[in-house]
Amino acid sequence: MLVRLSHPNREIEIKGPKRTKDLLRELNLVMEAHLVIRGDELVTEDEWLADVDQVEIRPVISGGSV
Secondary structure, eight states: OOOEEEETEEEEEEOOOOOOHHHHHEEEETGGGGEEEEEEOOOTOOEEEEOOOOEEEEEEOOOOOO
16 A cells, blocks of 8 residues: 655655554554544544555644633
């Protein structure tokens, strides 16, 4: 599958199928700190990603006002 990452921006190929949480673990990323997006939908940690999927992984950014 094609995985697009930001911070730093890069694209990598990962063999599938695999669950979202296993993909993040393989990339040494924490599930709670990242969003996984397939198409225009968020993917949950237990969903299976196919070898043909294209996903984007974005860090969760939170903030607030003072």
